[in-house]
Structures are given as structure tokens and as C-alpha cells.
Amino acid sequence: MHSKPTYEELEQEVEKLKDKTNTLSEIIESNPHGIALIDNSGQYIHINAYFTKLTGYTLKDIPNKKIWFEKAYPDKNYKKQIAQTWENDNKKLGMGNTREFKIQCKNGQSKQIEFRSTFLNDQTISVLTDVTQRSEAEKALKESKERLKAIFGANPDPVAVYNAKGYPLYLNDAFVETFGWTLKELQGKRIPFVPKDQEELAQNKIKEIYTTGHPVRFETKRLSKQGEVIDIFLSAAIIKDAKGINNGLVVNLKNISDRKKLENQLQHAQKMEAIGTLAGGIAHDFNNILFPIMANTEILLMDTAEESPIHDRLQKIYKSAIRARDLVKQILIFSRQDTIELRTMKLQTVVKEALSFIRSAMPSKIEIEQHISKSCGLVKADSTQIHQIVMNLAANASHAMGKKGGQIKLSLKEKIFDQHGLIDPDMKPGSYVCLSISDTGKGMEKKLIKQIFDPFFTTREKGRGTGMGLATVHGIVKKMNGFIKVSSTPDKGSTFIIYFPLVKL
Numbered sequence: 337m338h339s340k341p342t343y344e345e346l347e348q349e350v351e352k353l354k355d356k357t358n359t360l361s362e363i364i365e366s367n368p369h370g371i372a373l374i375d376n377s378g379q380y381i382h383i384n385a386y387f388t389k390l391t392g393y394t395l396k397d398i399p400n401k402k403i404w405f406e407k408a409y410p411d412k413n414y415k416k417q418i419a420q421t422w423e424n425d426n427k428k429l430g431m432g433n434t435r436e437f438k439i440q441c442k443n444g445q446s447k448q449i450e451f452r453s454t455f456l457n458d459q460t461i462s463v464l465t466d467v468t469q470r471s472e473a474e475k476a477l478k479e480s481k482e483r484l485k486a487i488f489g490a491n492p493d494p495v496a497v498y499n500a501k502g503y504p505l506y507l508n509d510a511f512v513e514t515f516g517w518t519l520k521e522l523q524g525k526r527i528p529f530v531p532k533d534q535e536e537l538a539q540n541k542i543k544e545i546y547t548t549g550h551p552v553r554f555e556t557k558r559l560s561k562q563g564e565v566i567d568i569f570l571s572a573a574i575i576k577d578a579k580g581i582n583n584g585l586v587v588n589l590k591n592i593s594d595r596k597k598l599e600n601q602l603q604h605a606q607k608m609e610a611i612g613t614l615a616g617g618i619a620h621d622f623n624n625i626l627f628p629i630m631a632n633t634e635i636l637l638m639d640t641a642e643e644s645p646i647h648d649r650l651q652k653i654y655k656s657a658i659r660a661r662d663l664v665k666q667i668l669i670f671s672r673q674d675t676i677e678l679r680t681m682k683l684q685t686v687v688k689e690a691l692s693f694i695r696s697a698m699p700s701k702i703e704i705e706q707h708i709s710k711s712c713g714l715v716k717a718d719s720t721q722i723h724q725i726v727m728n729l730a731a732n733a734s735h736a737m738g739k740k741g742g743q744i745k746l747s748l749k750e751k752i753f754d755q756h757g758l759i760d761p762d763m764k765p766g767s768y769v770c771l772s773i774s775d776t777g778k779g780m781e782k783k784l785i786k787q788i789f790d791p792f793f794t795t796r797e798k799g800r801g802t803g804m805g806l807a808t809v810h811g812i813v814k815k816m817n818g819f820i821k822v823s824s825t826p827d828k829g830s831t832f833i834i835y836f837p838l839v840k841l
């Protein structure tokens with residue numbers, strides 16, 4: 337058993353307790369957080385110096401919770417909302433609830449405060465931390481993210497942001513629209529859109545960008561999800577993290593397929609122009625050479641008896657000369673150096689005439705379907721040449737279908753082009769009369785289509801075709817200020833559409 341403490345001993349204990357209390361209140365007072373002690377009736381028992389420094393309020397200003405609420409949350413609705421939150425938290429009697437509210441300080445300034453409340457016996461200890469700066473930084477970060485998203489979103493070019501591993505972190509709407517993949521599908525993967533023949537270039541450019549640190553720009557190609565090849569003008573730049581370390585890439589992929597197509601068409605048109613000039617020049621000289629051959633052969637034929645073997649030979653010379661003359665005529669048409677005058681006319685009648693001609697000449701295994709719109713308007717043309725276009729295209733269609741036969745569809749109708757649908761750099765928006773001839777024949781590869789209008793280009797057997805058919809069609813159409821569109825799928829068939837500008841009276 338302990339003996340009763342002496343008076344001295346008790347005094348010592350009291351001193352020790354006093355020391356302890358002093359240390360505790362020193363800790364509370366020197367704490368760099370606001371601290372408030374509230375009893376269960378809502379009276380403030382104590383607030384530390386930092387609380388006053390933070391909010392400006394002394395114990396006199398806020399004797400109880402009700403007055404604190406009125407002063408700190410002058411907005412009625414906000415006050416109600418906070419009171420509700422606290423009440424719910426109190427019901428749960430949780431320890432260390434953490435909440436963030438915006439308070440109004442005594443001097444009217446607003447501060448974002450984090451409250452941590454702990455319940456101790458009948459009292460509540462509230463610890464207040466000023467998080468205004470953190471919350472402002474968070475807000476600024478969020479705003480900057482939103483701004484970036486808006487900038488990328490508004491960019492009409494596809495944009496991809498990659499992390500350091502080369503996986504996409506962000507894709508804008510234009511990317512999804514152009515290439516067909518969503519970010520979800522590509523998460524944690526490389527985008528499988530670099531064609532084999534562009535891989536080396538891509539690798540080299542990535543190396544370049546990481547070694548020099550400078551953005552790169554170059555023309556290349558990318559594949560869409562459907563496997564379509566798209567011409568791209570690519571610009572890429574490094575993204576660095578806060579420490580300045582390379583953290584990924586931002587890549588802008590401008591779709592330049594349309595521009596490329598127009599460039600190619602222009603190049604093709606220029607090539608045709610050059611060939612035309614050359615061929616036309618030769619044809620003229622050739623005509624001059626042919627003329628005396630034909631004239632003299634004709635005279636000799638008249639002077640020679642039909643039974644004579646010489647007559648037969650002369651006949652052969654004459655026939656060959658006529659073939660040569662026809663060929664020269666075609667070349668002159670192609671090079672647009674013939675002298676035919678165009679008239680304003682409707683195409684329905686001449687197209688129908690040509691069709692009935694074709695019908696009689698076509699093998700029976702070929703079925704011909706026609707859609708000729710009666711309402712098609714006027715164009716500037718020459719009926720013999722229109723006839724020739726239809727004949728040449730139909731003959732090609734028939735050759736493409738071979739012995740198996742198939743179907744030829746011919747249509748004539750009007751079409752209006754606006755700025756966006758134009759098929760040629762020289763084409764102007766407006767109304768056109770379109771003559772379309774399609775077949776179900778063997779079709780053509782893209783590479784072949786590029787050559788078919790070249791004079792003397794043919795894939796037919798030697799001695800079968802001259803390869804002047806489409807060159808002639810091209811020459812006629814150009815002279816009429818028209819345009820030709822070819823589309824074809826190997827083994828499926830081809831469609832040739834010719835657009836003649838409508839003449840408005």
C-alpha cells in the first residue's frame with residue numbers, strides 16, 4: 337500500500353501538471369494550423385492564435401457556432417449546404433472528417449479552408465488549413481487542361497499526343513474522324529497506322545526529333561482503320577515534363593490526300609498537253625507526206641486495169657494510206673488541232689443513235705441498259721465526235737468483258753457541282769451534262785488507269801488496238817471544256833463519266 341502523499345509531493349504533482357498543460361497550450365498556440373475547441377452546445381471554448389491569423393476572427397467575434405456560420409458563410413444557400421454537411425458528418429460520429437469550404441474572413445477576403453474535425457468526449461476539435469493556393473493551382477491546372485483540349489478539339493487536323501513509350505494519350509475528334517480509331521481501342525498500344533514503306537522514315541524522324549529537340553515536318557502516308565492510304569503532312573514536337581525530361585510527342589497529321597490528287601491530275605494534264613503538242617506537230621507533217629502518196633496512188637489506180645497484178649498492189653498501198661490518214665485524224669483530234677467548229681446542241685439524239693449502232697454490232701452476250709434523261713440541257717459539241725466518244729467507250733467496255741459478256745449501262749443526265757465535289761483543278765462549280773458508261777468487265781488497277789489516256793497505250797494484243805481510243809476521247813472532251821472521271825475495280829468493272837459544261841441561254 338502507498339502511504340498518503342505529503343503536501344510537498346502534491347505540490348510537485350500540481351507543478352508537473354501545470355508544466356504539461358503549458359506545453360500543450362504552447363503546442364496549440366504555436367501550431368501552424370488554426371485550431372478551435374467547441375463544446376457540445378456549440379460554444380467556442382478556445383481558438384488558437386493561428387486561427388485568428390488565418391481568419392481574422394477572435395473568440396469575441398465568434399462566441400459560438402451560429403455566429404461563426406453567419407460570419408464565415410454570408411451566402412444563405414452556401415451556409416445551409418455546409419450546415420447540412422456537418423450535421424450528416426456528426427451523425428456518423430466519424431473521427432477526422434475532412435471537408436473543404438470557402439470562408440469569408442473578417443476583412444472580407446475569401447479563403448479556401450480545409451476543416452478536419454475530431455470529436456473528443458463532449459467537445460469538437462476543428463483544425464483549419466489554408467488550401468487557397470493549392471486549390472487555385474488545381475483550378476489553374478484544370479483550366480489549362482480544358483484550354484488545351486479546346487485547342488486540339490478546334491483543330492481541323494488530326495492530332496495525337498503520345499507518351500514516352502509511344503502510346504497515344506490523347507486523340508482529337510478530327511483524328512477519330514479521319515483514321516477511324518478511338519482512344520479506347522488504342523490504349524496501351526502503338527497506333528498501327530504506319531505503312532510498311534514509311535516505317536524507316538518514321539523511325540528516322542523520331543530519332544531526329546529526340547536528338548535535336550527541334551520539331552520535324554515532313555510528307556508521309558498513314559493508314560486508316562479501314563486500310564485506306566491517306567497522304568499526310570506531319571508536324572511533330574517533343575513534350576517535356578516539369579523537370580524538362582522528354583515525356584512524349586504531340587503530332588499534327590494534316591490530311592493532304594485531296595491536294596495530292598489535284599497535284600497528280602495537274603501533272604497528268606500537263607503531260608497530256610505536252611504529248612498533244614508533239615503528236616499534233618508530227619501529225620501535220622505526216623499529213624503533208626500522206627497527201628501525195630494517196631493522190632498519186634489514186635491516179636495510178638485509175639490508169640491501171642483491174643485484172644493487172646499491179647492494181648492489186650496499188651489497192652493495198654491505197655488502203656494502208658487511208659488507215660494512216662484516219663490515224664492522223666485521230667491524233668489531230670487528240671492534240672486538239674483539228675478544225676471542227678462546235679455547235680450548241682442537245683446530246684440525247686446523237687447518244688441514242690450511237691447506242692442503236694452499238695446494239696447491232698455488240699455480241700448477244702452483252703446486255704445494254706440505258707437511262708437517258710429527256711430534260712438534259714444544251715452543250716457545245718460536235719455530233720460526229722460525240723458519236724465517236726460513245727463508240728470508243730462502248731468498244732472498250734465490250735473488250736473488257738470479253739467472250740463472257742456482261743452488262744453495259746449508259747446514262748445521260750444533268751448534275752450540279754458545288755465547290756466541294758469538283759473532280760479537277762480546272763473544274764468550276766455549276767451545271768454539267770454527264771454521260772456515263774459502265775461495264776461489268778475485268779476492270780483496271782490504279783496504276784493502269786494513269787496510263788490509259790496516253791496516245792498509243794494499249795493492253796490489247798498486237799495489231800488489235802492502236803491505243804488511240806481513249807486519247808481521242810480525251811482530246812474531244814478537252815476541246816469541249818469537259819472532264820473525265822474514271823473509276824474501276826479489278827474483276828468488277830469500270831465506269832467512265834464525262835462531264836460537259838451546260839450552256840445556259
Ligand SMILES: Nc1ncnc2c1ncn2[C@@H]1O[C@H](COP(=O)(O)OP(=O)(O)OP(=O)(O)O)[C@@H](O)[C@H]1O
Binds near residue numbers: 777780
Ligand atoms: N472499260 C474498260 N475496262 C478495262 N480496261 C479498259 C477499259 N477501257 C480502256 N481500258 C484499258 O485502257 C487501254 C487503252 O484504251 P484505248 O481505248 O485508248 O485503246 P485500246 O482500246 O487498247 O485500243 P483502240 O481503242 O485503239 O482499239 C485498253 O487497252 C485497256 O487496257
Ligand SMILES: [Mg+2]
Binds near residue numbers: 731804
Ligand atoms: Mg479502245
